Amino acid sequence: MIILSIDYGTRHVGLAISDEREIVAMRLPSLTIKRPNDLIEGLKALRKNIVFEKILLGLPDKGENRGKIQEIAKTIQKELDIPVEFWNEDFSSKSAEKGTSKKFKKEKAHSEAARIFLQEYLEDRSSES
Secondary structure (H helix, E strand, O other): OOEEEEEOOOOEEEEEEEOOOOOOEEEEEEEEOOOOOHHHHHHHHHHHHOOOOEEEEEEOOOOOHHHHHHHHHHHHHHHHOOOEEEEEOOOHHHHHHOOOOHHHHHHOHHHHHHHHHHHHHHHHHHHHO
16 A cells, blocks of 8 residues: 655645555655645645555644644545644754755755654554554
8 A cells, every 4th residue: 555644834844755565665746836726736746646445644743734733634534535744853953954955955954854764664663463
């Protein structure tokens, strides 16, 4: 099953996908958010090219975005009819930005954070088997 992970940011949304065997996470280009519906429209467009069956949404332990991300999860489930799980993303953004250029931070850090926590999720699930 292919899993899509999302690192939500107010302007950029990072994306990553797993391979079908759920072993490797790969970064995708991030989505730029200018209007409230851009995220849903972007995910619907992506789903036309990549058949993902679950979404893993990064959720911080606390902070102002936590409630907003939980609301976004409900909207995604309703609009895409797909299960959404949460994963703690507190350290993934910092890890993604460590030792990188400003250009990378702006353009790819959210997707790298999504890749990092998706890889953690995949490894956690494989260790449970």
